[in-house]
Each structure stands twice: as structure tokens, then as C-alpha cells.
Amino acid sequence: MQNTVINSSCGRSIPQHLEECTNNMSKNKSKTTFFVKSAMKAYAKKKGAMVGSDSYDAFNKAIGKMLDDAIARTKANKRKTLKAQDF
Numbered sequence: 001m002q003n004t005v006i007n008s009s010c011g012r013s014i015p016q017h018l019e020e021c022t023n024n025m026s027k028n029k030s031k032t033t034f035f036v037k038s039a040m041k042a043y044a045k046k047k048g049a050m051v052g053s054d055s056y057d058a059f060n061k062a063i064g065k066m067l068d069d070a071i072a073r074t075k076a077n078k079r080k081t082l083k084a085q086d087f
Contacts, residue, residue, distance in 0.1 A: 034063040 037056055044051045070086035077086075 034060055034067070
């Protein structure tokens with residue numbers, strides 16, 4: 001099978017380009033986001049505030065910590081289902 005060049009300026013073949021993209025994706029695996037950024041931004045705007053770009057990551061970490069703590073409490077109570085009382 002002949003390698004077709006994607007872009008003459010970079011000179012990479014399709015398989016080379018796909019391999020590079022795949023490698024980059026595995027290096028930059030995104031973590032789970034527990035909220036919708038636009039909803040957070042809209043809520044803050046409605047309250048007369050703005051959201052800094054670093055706030056999203058901090059908020060996501062806080063939610064992750066809350067979930068981890070709730071899961072630990074759930075397991076300590078020999079359950080698998082998260083309940084409101086775990087938060």
C-alpha cells in the first residue's frame with residue numbers, strides 16, 4: 001500500500017500522522033470533568049461574577065475529592081451506592 005502525503009509542507013504520510021496523533025493522545029489523556037464549564041460560567045455571570053481559567057481545574061479537583069470521600073464512606077458502610085448522606 002502506498003503512503004499518501006497529507007501535507008507537502010510537513011511531508012508526513014497518513015500512517016505517520018496517525019501514529020503521532022495517537023501517541024500525543026495517550027500522553028495527554030484528559031481526566032474526567034465532573035461539571036459543565038459553560039454552566040459554571042453562566043451561573044457566575046448571573047451572580048455578577050466572572051470565572052478565571054484556573055478556577056475550572058480547582059473546582060474539578062474539589063468535586064473529585066468530595067466524590068472520593070463519599071465513596072470511602074459508602075464502602076465503610078458496606079454499600080456500593082452513593083447516597084446523599086455520604087456527602
